[in-house]
Amino acid sequence: xxxxxxxxxxxxxxxxxxxxxxxxxxxxxxxxxxxxxxxxxxxxxxxxxxxxxxxxxxxxxxxxxxxxxxxxxxxxxxxxxxxxxxxxxxxxxxxxxxxxxxxxxxxxxxxxxxxxxxxxxxxxxxxxxxxxxxxxxxxxxxxxxxxxxxxxxxxxxxxxxxxxxxxxxxxxxxxxxxxxxxxxxxxxxxxxxxxxxxxxxxxxxxxxxxx
Numbered sequence: 001x002x003x004x005x006x007x008x009x010x011x012x013x014x015x016x017x018x019x020x021x022x023x024x025x026x027x028x029x030x031x032x033x034x035x036x037x038x039x040x041x042x043x044x045x046x047x048x049x050x051x052x053x054x055x056x057x058x059x060x061x062x063x064x065x066x067x068x069x070x071x072x073x074x075x076x077x078x079x080x081x082x083x084x085x086x087x088x089x090x091x092x093x094x095x096x097x098x099x100x101x102x103x104x105x106x107x108x109x110x111x112x113x114x115x116x117x118x119x120x121x122x123x124x125x126x127x128x129x130x131x132x133x134x135x136x137x138x139x140x141x142x143x144x145x146x147x148x149x150x151x152x153x154x155x156x157x158x159x160x161x162x163x164x165x166x167x168x169x170x171x172x173x174x175x176x177x178x179x180x181x182x183x184x185x186x187x188x189x190x191x192x193x194x195x196x197x198x199x200x201x202x203x204x205x206x207x208x209x210x211x
Contacts, residue, residue, distance in 0.1 A: 069129050071101040072179035075172045079162040080141070083155035088145025090152065094159040096133040098167040100176035102126050110202045117194040121184060122202050126177035128167065131160050 075098040083090040102124045111122040138156060167173070185196040 069103050071099050073100045073172050073176035075167045077166045081155050090147050091142035093139040093141050095137040096163045098163050099130040100128050100172045102180040113203045119188050119193045119196045122199045126173045133159050
């Protein structure tokens with residue numbers, strides 16, 4: 001059995017790859033809009049820089065947490081899965097997506113501090129938020145002999161691990177962490193922050209701050 005008619009066009013692949021970034025941008029714009037509506041700021045001054053007050057830390061953290069799971073990188077791959085039993089052979093093609101990013105819902109006031117116009121941020125570690133393989137994403141490429149549903153299921157079960165290995169080989173988590181920092185930096189700068197410093201460990205309450 002061949003694989004004719006199933007190849008995606010280059011345009012389809014590019015469009016699909018852009019979806020998570022567009023969603024992340026929309027989420028950022030929604031959070032920015034909510035922040036300024038809460039402060040009853042007039043529309044002409046929405047993007048006017050203003051001084052960050054330390055007591056607003058909790059409110060800003062809550063707004064960042066509202067973004068919840070921020071998807072900043074997606075990895076697509078078609079993996080080949082093989083099964084053999086005697087002279088029987090089964091070859092499947094699995095199309096899957098690995099969604100990576102950070103869970104901003106885990107942030108607390110210990111993870112964001114202001115000192116003048118500088119923000120110190122500790123983001124949760126980037127992780128794989130989801131591994132998506134739908135039943136329709138499996139294609140039988142070669143089938144020789146008789147295979148039960150259970151036997152086919154065992155062959156399919158290796159798809160998730162293969163996708164994760166591919167994502168690891170392409171540094172998807174590392175890239176997701178970098179893109180998350182860029183997104184949060186862009187958000188904070190719209191609030192008047194001039195410098196954003198990302199920390200490897202949670203911050204301490206005794207960090208010097210000034211209004």
